[in-house]
Amino acid sequence: MNTPTQLPGFWSRLSLAFGAFFKTAGDAEFAARVRDNGVGPVAAPAPAPVPTPAPAPAAPVPTPLRANTPESALQLLTLLQREARLIDFANENLASYADADIGAAARVVHEGCARVLKEHFTIAPVRSEAEGARVTLEEGFDAASVRLTGNVVGKAPFKGTLSHRGWRATDVRLPQLAKEHDASVIAPAEVEL
């Protein structure tokens, strides 16, 4: 996915999507704006016969902020719950358990999260240098993909130490959804007959 510099990266979008979801749910005025501008929750496109689905990016709007459709966020939650039991895990009260029990459950969560990331995203480091290496940022560097910290003064080229390599999603492969599918059901209740 090619992200223009002024656009938020995938993870920022994810958090925006969560924000938009709750804001839409809780703020009627915002919801109306989302509806009238046609940027908010729109019906998922009918599954088209393409082998590798990519989520449709929201259309550019004149407002400085944009909201993603919550469907993709809900879909990701569904995957994380199904594969990694993430919602179950996050809703547990850790105070009442020994670390060994938490560790056992964490294996399920870790393995499942890794699987979801591997199957649905291609994630690569932003910087290829080893962490701790000296790096030079030339003028016009991409400020969205590199964050300057500490003694941020003067002008480019900036010299510093790489403390985190960063991550960039180079590909997203979320499943397609049926038209009538209710994405808000993250995990259906199970009833054994």
Place this chain on the structure above:
Amino acid sequence: MSARYAIGIDLGTTHSALSYVDLEASDGENTAHGVLPIPQLSAPGTVEALPLLPSFLYLPHPDELAPGELALPWSTEGETAVAGEMARSRGATTPIRLVSSAKSWLCHPGVDRRAAILPADAPEEVTRISPLEASTRYLQHLRRAWDGAHPDAPFDQQQVTVTIPASFDPGARELTAEAARNAGYASATLLEEPQAALYSWIQGSKGAWRKQVKAGDIVLVVDVGGGTSDFSLIAILERDGKLEPHRVAVGDHILLGGDNMDLALAHLVARKLAANGTQLDAWQMRALTYGCRGAKEHLLADPNATTWPIVVPSRGSKLIGGSIRTELTREEVTAFITDGFFPRVEAGARPATRTRAGLTQLGLPYAQDAAITKHLSAFLARQAGATAELEGFAGRVSAEHSFLHPSAVLFNGGVFKSSILAQRVMDTINDWLYMEGAEPARMLEGADLDLAVARGAAYYSYARRGGGVRIRGGTARSYYVGVESSMPAIPGMEPPIQALCVAPFGMEEGGELELPGQEFGLVVGEPVHFRFFGSTTRRQDAIGDVLDFWGPDELQEMNEIQATLPAEGRTPGDVVQVKLHALATEAGTLELAALSPEGQRWRVEFDVRNSANQ
């Protein structure tokens, strides 16, 4: 018809895949190829394109799913069954609605394979389907996936190959071809899976295979899939200065594969848990099997790992308190998998067979001995003389060899992602070779274990058009019909039968042979049955040869074959003298036909029904 692509389909017991070669972009041994991602339901209302299509079919209850949840990229009007990933995961919790291992049922001689019998343990209200129908559904799904992705190159205009186990009998081959026709495949060719694996290896080497094998080599293909094990021997000949692979022998059908190994481990761990007072239900057992597979793969990939933890998650939403933690140790994996399925046996070891208890058998005829190496030693011993009459191999086989000496081994199937298991098989074979003073066999490198069969099938479609190397060999068995011998009847004894060879070993595609001399009287309007036999070892019998005696291992009786003369223009009850013809079709099936003196032709059907039930 101008095909743009050569398509290969691996119709597996547990997974299916579609691979293709772009004919316009390929030249000689340089091929442009790919694997088609197959859109399938991974959960209700969720469609994912995955490289493999799990060969499972789920038959949901009418109230089970919300409307519209079964939508796929193509029209699913009237569709009541789900194929693929969702079928597998849903079926694990509701097995009474899950059709699995349809391919193993398709070659089960004891059942009517056109009858709606699957799922075998479904209650009355579930509308069952036949093994043939299930296979048709998977093939249909793959065709639609292709058409969706390539609207400019419709599936039925491409060159298509579907793979089958080398051990499939003529009836099962014919059924697979029929499933392909029913699925709308205009002209599909069949290819044996071990051959496909070798084709894929040849393709992957981009010509370098000529350096890895030489004339006189005998390549043993060991293919252990999810549900079946399949062996083939391929001899490398040199003709006109070119290397030419010849498939000289195929093994028996062995229902034993990687899934059995995971299940064996899961039962072991479940017993361990039960000893500590923890009982698992069916749902947890499935999670445990899944966990065991992961643990097995880790332990078999990393020789230094001693244990691998397994967590069976709780079923309810309380994840932490309710999960069960256990572990799998290296000793357990070694004892159960390495020594259980691949024991280091002697060359004389044979798989144990017990007489089946009871008269009727409803389930699949799983292999009784889990030791794959024993099945392998039995196969090599039975085929000791497989290359005796092959040109260029005259001096290589001696009567003192107790088994056929392979000089190279090609592995196929996900099981051999573990180098420990591949090495164990190599060591075992090399022990056998050492005992007979032969050079050790080498392992052919660079095999693609998961997708080799589909890729090789696509390459074969391509090679058939003259683009690449072709494996020769023809039919892998000779076939016989039983005829009553003209001996005086002895009270209390069945009249002895003779076996008349109706199709010799190694018939090449497109070849047709007439049974000389012998004529059969067919009664108009009445089906006539013949006992039918096959042999994987009798290479020397010519068409028309009559066998009075044969060893117990030499001929295997198959389901009866049947010829019916329609009454058109004849008086029912009349006897017509016909001659039998054997035809090895271009599509890879065997056809037997009856020809009247006037030149009329009728097909002799391989009876796919259980004769005992008639």
